[in-house]
Amino acid sequence: MADRNPFLPVSSSDGFNPTGTQVNRRKLIKQLLTIFVGLLAVGLFAALLIGNNGSDNAHVNENEHGSLASSTSKKPESLRPVSRGPAAGVSEKSNRPFANVDGNLPWNNSMLSWQRTAFHFQPEKNWMNGPLFYKGWYHFFYQYNPNAAVWGDIVWGHAVSKDLIHWLHLPLAMVADQWYDKNGVWTGSATILPDGKVVMLYTGSTAEAVQVQNLAYPADHSDPLLVHWVKYHGNPVLVPPPGIDEKDFRDPTTAWLTSEGKWRITIGSKINKTGIALVYDTKDFINYEQLDGVLHAVPGTGMWECVDFFPVSKTEENGLDTSVNGPGVKHVVKVSLDDDRHDYYAVGTYHEKNSTWIPDQHEIDVGIGIRYDYGIYYAAKTFYDQNKNRRVLWGWIGESDSEAADKQKGWASVQSIPRTILFDKKTGTHLVQWPVEEIDSLRLNSNEFNQVTIQAGSVVPLDIGPATQLDIIAKFEIDKEALEKTTGSNLTFSCSTSGGAAERGALGPFGLLVLADESLSEQTPVYFHIAKGSDGNLKTFFCNDQSRSSEASEVNKQIYGSIIPVLKGENLSLRILVDHSIIESFAQGGRTVITSRVYPTKAIYGAAKVFLFNNATDASVTASLKIWQMNSAFIRPYPNDKKS
Amino acid sequence: MKSFIIFLFLVFPVEAFRPTLLLGNLIERTCKQTPFYDLCIWSLKSNPESCNADVKKLAQIMVDSLKTKATDTLDLIDELLEDGLALDPAMRRALTSCAERYNVIIRADVPEITEALKTGNYKFAEKGTNDAAIEANSCEMEFPGKSPLTDMNKVVHDVSVVAASIVKIILNS
Numbered sequence: 001m002a003d004r005n006p007f008l009p010v011s012s013s014d015g016f017n018p019t020g021t022q023v024n025r026r027k028l029i030k031q032l033l034t035i036f037v038g039l040l041a042v043g044l045f046a047a048l049l050i051g052n053n054g055s056d057n058a059h060v061n062e063n064e065h066g067s068l069a070s071s072t073s074k075k076p077e078s079l080r081p082v083s084r085g086p087a088a089g090v091s092e093k094s095n096r097p098f099a100n101v102d103g104n105l106p107w108n109n110s111m112l113s114w115q116r117t118a119f120h121f122q123p124e125k126n127w128m129n130g131p132l133f134y135k136g137w138y139h140f141f142y143q144y145n146p147n148a149a150v151w152g153d154i155v156w157g158h159a160v161s162k163d164l165i166h167w168l169h170l171p172l173a174m175v176a177d178q179w180y181d182k183n184g185v186w187t188g189s190a191t192i193l194p195d196g197k198v199v200m201l202y203t204g205s206t207a208e209a210v211q212v213q214n215l216a217y218p219a220d221h222s223d224p225l226l227v228h229w230v231k232y233h234g235n236p237v238l239v240p241p242p243g244i245d246e247k248d249f250r251d252p253t254t255a256w257l258t259s260e261g262k263w264r265i266t267i268g269s270k271i272n273k274t275g276i277a278l279v280y281d282t283k284d285f286i287n288y289e290q291l292d293g294v295l296h297a298v299p300g301t302g303m304w305e306c307v308d309f310f311p312v313s314k315t316e317e318n319g320l321d322t323s324v325n326g327p328g329v330k331h332v333v334k335v336s337l338d339d340d341r342h343d344y345y346a347v348g349t350y351h352e353k354n355s356t357w358i359p360d361q362h363e364i365d366v367g368i369g370i371r372y373d374y375g376i377y378y379a380a381k382t383f384y385d386q387n388k389n390r391r392v393l394w395g396w397i398g399e400s401d402s403e404a405a406d407k408q409k410g411w412a413s414v415q416s417i418p419r420t421i422l423f424d425k426k427t428g429t430h431l432v433q434w435p436v437e438e439i440d441s442l443r444l445n446s447n448e449f450n451q452v453t454i455q456a457g458s459v460v461p462l463d464i465g466p467a468t469q470l471d472i473i474a475k476f477e478i479d480k481e482a483l484e485k486t487t488g489s490n491l492t493f494s495c496s497t498s499g500g501a502a503e504r505g506a507l508g509p510f511g512l513l514v515l516a517d518e519s520l521s522e523q524t525p526v527y528f529h530i531a532k533g534s535d536g537n538l539k540t541f542f543c544n545d546q547s548r549s550s551e552a553s554e555v556n557k558q559i560y561g562s563i564i565p566v567l568k569g570e571n572l573s574l575r576i577l578v579d580h581s582i583i584e585s586f587a588q589g590g591r592t593v594i595t596s597r598v599y600p601t602k603a604i605y606g607a608a609k610v611f612l613f614n615n616a617t618d619a620s621v622t623a624s625l626k627i628w629q630m631n632s633a634f635i636r637p638y639p640n641d642k643k644s
Numbered sequence: 645m646k647s648f649i650i651f652l653f654l655v656f657p658v659e660a661f662r663p664t665l666l667l668g669n670l671i672e673r674t675c676k677q678t679p680f681y682d683l684c685i686w687s688l689k690s691n692p693e694s695c696n697a698d699v700k701k702l703a704q705i706m707v708d709s710l711k712t713k714a715t716d717t718l719d720l721i722d723e724l725l726e727d728g729l730a731l732d733p734a735m736r737r738a739l740t741s742c743a744e745r746y747n748v749i750i751r752a753d754v755p756e757i758t759e760a761l762k763t764g765n766y767k768f769a770e771k772g773t774n775d776a777a778i779e780a781n782s783c784e785m786e787f788p789g790k791s792p793l794t795d796m797n798k799v800v801h802d803v804s805v806v807a808a809s810i811v812k813i814i815l816n817s
Binding site for chain 1: 745748751755756759765767768771775778785815
């Protein structure tokens with residue numbers, strides 16, 4: 001520590017004092033005391049300074065001029081945004097700055113226009129909102145940016161369909177024209193009242209960027225297209241309550257009836273790092289009473305966005321209206337976590353009296369357990385389709401390429417194919433999701449392959465013609481003898497940290513290669529991997545490997561996936577929807593689902609192919625599959641002459 | 645009197661440190677959680693608004709810095725492109741592609757990040773900052789040979805990464 005006090009006498013106590021009088025000595029003592037106290041004070045401050053600087057760290061950084069290495073030690077794990085890897089990323093390699101290995105492939109228009117999907121809903125930019133079925137039409141309201149292929153300037157887009165597949169665009173339902181939604185007309189939910197009328201509650205970001213809840217309703221209830229909407233003149237109907245940050249209060253749910261005949265909604269929020277769901281009761285959707293406590297809370301999960309709360313039947317194969325309760329019914333809480341951009345759900349029990357919900361298994365509580373989808377899938381929402389007695393789920397799928405590419409191609413984001421949701425009776429913990437049956441209407445010709453044996457370490461091409469719009473249903477059986485004979489090990493496996501489909505294990509990976517070119521220079525494996533523990537127990541994993549999905553470097557190359565429960569006697573089954581740059585894959589009847597966005601540069605148009613593969617070392621696999629070509633859904637604007 | 649003067653000399657240097665003790669703390673604490681400490685400190689401290697700023701404001705300051713650096717880079721690219729005859733086709737192609745990417749940073753990413761920070765939808769701020777880093781990196785990789793933009797691409801990349809780190813802090817707080 002540098003000498004801060006150059007004026008400090010070198011030695012003061014020797015007292016070489018020419019005068020040597022008593023007075024001088026007292027003065028000297030005072031002087032010494034002052035200096036001593038001053039030194040003490042300085043010393044204290046200095047100590048505080050050094051303590052706070054953590055000087056060791058500072059030195060490390062100075063020397064290494066901000067290389068990635070300097071981010072080691074003492075830095076919390078969550079702060080590594082360097083690569084898109086952990087968050088939403090490309091492989092580390094492409095973000096190792098200026099490695100300049102093979103040069104970048106700029107996109108040409110042919111590659112980019114191929115990416116547009118044929119049967120998924122997509123306008124220029126979209127998010128999720130208040131779906132419902134009304135007077136013969138399914139309505140889709142979505143978050144839309146009319147000005148750019150990035151998020152921002154959010155308003156409500158609108159589309160209708162008779163079958164959840166063939167959508168027709170309608171004019172924007174709501175725009176940011178009031179002070180209470182000036183900074184964004186955000187997510188909302190529809191509630192259908194007993195008399196058939198619709199009310200919509202939605203979040204507005206006010207001119208001051210405060211998050212509030214607003215009420216809106218159709219201008220004309222007799223219009224089946226619900227083209228025009230009216231915002232309640234007394235908006236907002238809810239503002240952030242005391243103790244809740246004005247930016248942590250959004251996405252009100254569909255309301256459900258309580259036994260007292262009131263409507264109840266929940267709104268996600270957080271307190272410090274605990275995600276919570278606030279509860280409100282209302283009789284008229286205008287005046288609300290906040291209930292004490294919360295519906296549920298889970299520490300460490302952060303902000304809960306797009307909370308969804310709904311009943312599922314334990315026994316029946318149909319959906320339940322949001323207000324249903326009783327024996328034979330379980331309730332699901334679902335949240336979208338702002339922190340990691342994933343959707344989580346948990347099954348539990350709703351206690352109406354004190355309006356709380358308790359998960360069946362705390363270890364897989366909402367936010368720390370099961371995800372709707374292990375790929376890129378967010379802000380999902382369900383609604384009860386009273387037309388067909390089913391609960392339907394859809395989610396928003398963003399892009400995982402660069403925004404420059406999005407700008408060049410002119411659009412970003414798609415909606416997943418709507419999925420029915422049912423309680424998985426076999427596991428008791430999961431929900432099963434399955435594409436709505438109406439998608440079968442897009443099936444054209446098919447090819448069937450029965451009992452194809454794929455030897456260990458081989459690839460089998462499937463000759464089906466075009467391979468960019470497909471519905472694939474497949475069953476796999478692994479050689480039973482190999483299953484038993486293989487020695488287990490204690491090694492843990494996870495899709496995301498594995499070497500992908502190229503990393504061979506005794507009993508996997510095996511599955512399909514989609515959007516692959518002839519030479520397999522580009523390929524997206526969708527596969528199972530079986531791991532045998534040293535105790536002989538088998539664990540099955542379901543993965544999507546994007547690491548070689550494209551030769552372009554600026555796209556996500558992660559490996560998505562999860563462990564999947566496979567019950568005794570179950571065969572391994574797979575359904576894959578391939579639609580240009582989106583792949584939705586469902587394992588074990590939809591017990592585990594993975595959605596991927598891929599952007600090949602070669603495996604496009606006629607060059608895209610499908611293969612079976614088995615990269616296990618010890619076992620052969622037998623597969624049976626049926627593959628349909630899928631028609632386009634011809635999503636287009638509603639014919640103008642018929643609009644009201 | 646002498647002792648008073650001596651005391652003053654002792655006390656004043658201490659006083660000079662005290663403000664940075666309290667305020668410098670947040671900036672230093674924040675920057676320590678980014679991979680480019682020096683760049684972070686310099687970018688924040690050279691902006692007078694960083695005084696008394698909370699983490700959200702620090703993030704916005706970083707984004708302003710990103711916009712400035714990106715604009716400077718785009719200006720340089722435009723200058724280089726004006727050199728018309730002197731450019732070989734590969735260089736011209738790379739520069740044109742880079743111009744497009746920097747346009748995206750300035751006209752798409754920055755507004756997205758700014759709106760996200762303002763309205764509290766932080767994951768879009770994260771997306772925008774991550775994307776800016778990718779655009780800068782991708783631009784650098786466009787050049788088959790020596791890139792005339794290496795230093796500036798690195799700055800833009802690193803500033804984006806720092807901004808993304810700070811957004812992550814907000815998300816995790």
